[in-house]
Each structure stands twice: as structure tokens, then as C-alpha cells.
Amino acid sequence: MIKKKNILLIVIDCLRADFTYNPQKAHIPNITKLKNEGYSFLNTIASTSTTTPNFTCLFTGLYPFEHGVRSQSGYRLRGKFTTLPEVLKKNGYNTYAEFTGPLIKEIGLSKGFDEYNLRGAKKTIHTQWGCELINKFKEYYKEPWFVCLHIWSLHLPRIIRKGCNRKKYGLTIYGRALSSIDIYLEKLLNTQSDDTLIILIGDHGEKTAYSKFEYFGKRIIKFLFRRMKKFRITKKYFFKGVRDILIGHGYSIYDELIKIPFILHNKDLIPQGESACQIRQIDIFPTILDIIGINYNKEITGKSALPIIKGTDCSNRDAYIEAVGVIIPSKDEWLTGLRIDNKYKFIYAPFQEDFEDELYFLKDDPAERYNVAKENKSLTDKFKNKIKEMRTERMVGEKIDEDIEKKIVEKLRNLGYMD
Missing domain, CATH: 3.30.1120.10 (Arylsulfatase, C-terminal domain)
Incomplete structure (x- = not known):
């Protein structure tokens, strides 16, 4: 019997394709090595510019108007939809989620996971939690395993390791935070054997500003707001407008927000190379299953990109995209x-x-x-x-109970999404 490959799916929140594929923007030798030794899709398009809908797209192979989870709050995934962890579990995998941010289990993304661990904002890869996670790969996860690791350190307010806040690690705070993540990835990837299929993606991209603006921007904005009062522009709309123009995500669908990296690495399964063909976030689910030899017959919108890797297909796939905000x-x-x-x-x-x-x-x-x-x-x-x-306006998911909705809103407020 052929031994199943372990699967490590790393999702870095807010990870832009251009920063991932251009080592001049950040000091990322380990990500670059993963790319050079594996296979990369240079034009992978996320379905939205917020986290929760995109994870749902990733796990179902469906667009937001098909699965119904269109924002960070308000609706949950209906039980009729099958998720990637469910398929893997049915095929003998032990499944683990190491999530953070707004992805509370009540949204429905816990379907198929043996363990669904949602850590708080203070538990990052740069704290003791990061060391504990590496030990889990050595001692805890039961083979064959599927681990989905959600990394939040690139998300605002962005976390920079000591020693990385220098020009060598990027001209922006964003680039330096990505460089900091790369240092951790070296330790994490060193724990993986040749039996692991490693996948690195972003959930969506990010608008970034020059590093000095990220440091001093709030003072500048407040000064401008005081000058704009005479035009009767409210504080809410002024700050929202400035934020949407300069930093963050969720309110527009330009390429900096919806072009994400997609890197696959396993010497037994994946050749070295790259493709400029346009594919979609919803194609990742069937691609993973196709690579490891799991036949999935349910009808979904996403299509495997393995034929592109094999060189038997070179067509671009048109991508639907939307932005509806944090809460609809x-x-x-x-x-x-x-x-x-x-x-x-x-x-x-x-x-x-x-x-x-x-x-x-x-x-x-x-x-x-x-x-x-x-x-x-x-x-x-x-x-x-x-x-x-x-008919994209029609579908929404299953309405979330009021108590759960309050829990999500409080979570979003703690993460800085809401005032």
C-alpha cells in the first residue's frame, strides 16, 4: 500500500503575490527557495478581499454567491456543502486546523476537522506558541495528517521580529513583517520530510503604504481631518475613505487585494516550474485532491490545475470577484x-x-x-x-444566531475591524 503524503497548507493572511514572487520587496529566502524548488502559479485570483469568505471558497471550491458566506459575519456555511477537510478525513487523513482571526468554528469551517484550534491574537508564530506548534509536528500530529496553518502576523497591525525593522528586510512595514514570517518558516519547513506536500497561499492581498506613513500616518490623517471639518465630512466617512485608499482590505477588488500566491512543493508529486496562466482560489481544493490521487465527483465550480502543471492545459480561467465589506x-x-x-x-x-x-x-x-x-x-x-x-446577489448562507453574531462582532472589534 502506497503511503499517503502528509499535507501542510500554509495560509498567510494578507499575503500579496507581488511581494511573494519578488525577493526585492522583502528578505524571504525560504519562501523563494520553496518557490524555486516547487511549482508556482503567478496569477491566482482570490474571490473576495476578506478572510472568512475566502477560506470558505478555499474549502468548498465555490464562489461566495454559491456557498453564501459573503462577509466576516452574519451567515454561516450551510451543512449541505462538503469541505476539503471532510473529503480528506473520509480518505483516511487526520485533520487539524490551527486558525486565528475571525474564523470561529460556528461559521461552519470546522466541518471535517478532528481538531479546530482558534488561538487568540497574542499567540503568534513569534511567541512561545510558534515553538509549541513546531513540536506538534514532531510529536503530536498523527500521520497521515492534513494541517491548515493560518498565519496572522502580516495582518494589521503587523508584527516585526526584533532585528527585522531595517531596510534590509523591506522598505515597508508590510515587507518587514513578511521577512519576519520567513524566518519562522525556515524552522517550520525544516521539520517536514519528503512525505509532506507543502502548499503556501494567501487568503487575499493587502493595500500597503510606505513604512514611514504606517508609522506616522495616524497623526497626518488627524491633522487633515481637523482641516476637513468645515466641509462637514463626518469622522466615520473621512477615516474610512483614507483607510480604503492607503491600507487594509475588504472594500475593493484591485489586483493588490485579490492576486495571491499559490506555491506547491513535493519532489515526488510536483515538478519544478511556474505558470502565468490565470487560475482561481476556488481551483485550489480540486487541485490538492487531484495531486494526491483522490477522485472527487461532486459538482463544484473550481477545477483542478494539475493539467496546467503537467503541461496539457494552458488556458486562462475567468475569475469572479466581489467585495461586500467586513459585515454585509x-x-x-x-x-x-x-x-x-x-x-x-x-x-x-x-x-x-x-x-x-x-x-x-x-x-x-x-x-x-x-x-x-x-x-x-x-x-x-x-x-x-x-x-x-x-445572479450573484441572491445567495447568502444560513443565518447565524444572535448570540453567535454578538460573539463574532466582538471578535472583529478586538481584531480592529470595527470601531
Whole structure:
């Protein structure tokens, strides 16, 4: 009988593709080694720009409008949907979640896990907890195991190890926090044998600011706000607007927020290489199963990317994307869009009459600075109709009980998502 491979799925919250694949932006020798020895997808598109919906996409192979978990709060995953841990457990794996942030088990992501450990904000990879986790790989996890590790240290307020707050480790606080994570990953990856399939991804990206702004930005913003009072702009909307422009995630769907890394590493299963083909976050679930030889017949939207790795497919996969905020607000604030053929980005607000549609030609404008929607109305109409055909506004998950909702809101407040 062939021995099953252990599976280590590392999800770094807020991890951008450009920082992962460009070692000039941060000092990340261990991530770079993992990439160079494994297989990387350079254009993997997350479904949203918030954590909880994206983990649900990762574990179901479905879009948010299909599984119903569209924000950090309000709804849970319905029982009818099968998750990646459930499939692995059914096929003989011992399954462990090492999560943090807003991913409380009542949302439904605990389905299929033998252990679902949600740690508090003070337990990070840079504390004693990080040492304890490494010992778990040596002594605790029962083979064959699937471990999903959620790392939060790149998320605001960002954690930088002692000695890493220097230009060598990046020009931004974000880059230095990523460099700090890389140091820990060296210790973690050294515990893994050749029997482990290692997967490194982000859940979504992040807007970042120059490091000095991250240090002094609050003072600058407060000064500007005092000057803006005479225009009767409220504190709530002023600070929200500045935040959305400069740092954070959850309220827009530009590439810095929805392009994530996807790296696979196992010398027995995965060749060295990379692909520029556009794939989607929802493709990760079936790809993992395909690589380890598990046949999954249930109908999902995600498709295995193994044919791309093998060189038998090179087609781009159009990606639906959305942003509805931390807690589902008025639908006026919803943004939906498509990233098409790795060439076009279309963004529109389906419930906002005065929203100006956005269209970007990504080959010529990768930073998405020049909106060409007005000059290309036939294209925007085509893309808008494609989104409408999906009926994306309809699906929400199972309503969460009031007591659980209060627990989630308090968790989000403690994490800095809410005032």
C-alpha cells in the first residue's frame, strides 16, 4: 500500500503575490527557495478581499454567491456543502486546523476537522506558541495528517521580529513583517520530510503604504481631518475613505487585494516550474485532491490545475470577484467584478446607480490606474451581463444566531475591524 503524503497548507493572511514572487520587496529566502524548488502559479485570483469568505471558497471550491458566506459575519456555511477537510478525513487523513482571526468554528469551517484550534491574537508564530506548534509536528500530529496553518502576523497591525525593522528586510512595514514570517518558516519547513506536500497561499492581498506613513500616518490623517471639518465630512466617512485608499482590505477588488500566491512543493508529486496562466482560489481544493490521487465527483465550480502543471492545459480561467465589506452593509456598497483572460479587469456596483464602471487593460496597465470603461462600452456591457447571468446577489448562507453574531462582532472589534 502506497503511503499517503502528509499535507501542510500554509495560509498567510494578507499575503500579496507581488511581494511573494519578488525577493526585492522583502528578505524571504525560504519562501523563494520553496518557490524555486516547487511549482508556482503567478496569477491566482482570490474571490473576495476578506478572510472568512475566502477560506470558505478555499474549502468548498465555490464562489461566495454559491456557498453564501459573503462577509466576516452574519451567515454561516450551510451543512449541505462538503469541505476539503471532510473529503480528506473520509480518505483516511487526520485533520487539524490551527486558525486565528475571525474564523470561529460556528461559521461552519470546522466541518471535517478532528481538531479546530482558534488561538487568540497574542499567540503568534513569534511567541512561545510558534515553538509549541513546531513540536506538534514532531510529536503530536498523527500521520497521515492534513494541517491548515493560518498565519496572522502580516495582518494589521503587523508584527516585526526584533532585528527585522531595517531596510534590509523591506522598505515597508508590510515587507518587514513578511521577512519576519520567513524566518519562522525556515524552522517550520525544516521539520517536514519528503512525505509532506507543502502548499503556501494567501487568503487575499493587502493595500500597503510606505513604512514611514504606517508609522506616522495616524497623526497626518488627524491633522487633515481637523482641516476637513468645515466641509462637514463626518469622522466615520473621512477615516474610512483614507483607510480604503492607503491600507487594509475588504472594500475593493484591485489586483493588490485579490492576486495571491499559490506555491506547491513535493519532489515526488510536483515538478519544478511556474505558470502565468490565470487560475482561481476556488481551483485550489480540486487541485490538492487531484495531486494526491483522490477522485472527487461532486459538482463544484473550481477545477483542478494539475493539467496546467503537467503541461496539457494552458488556458486562462475567468475569475469572479466581489467585495461586500467586513459585515454585509447596505448593498449600495457592494462591488462585483470579473478578471478575464488575464487581460481585463471589470468592476461595477450592481446596486449603485451613480457608480462609474471601471475597466482596465491589465497588459498595458497592471497597476489599474487608467479607467477605460467609457471608451469601451460594448465590453463593459458584455461583462456586466455576464455577472448578471450569475445572479450573484441572491445567495447568502444560513443565518447565524444572535448570540453567535454578538460573539463574532466582538471578535472583529478586538481584531480592529470595527470601531
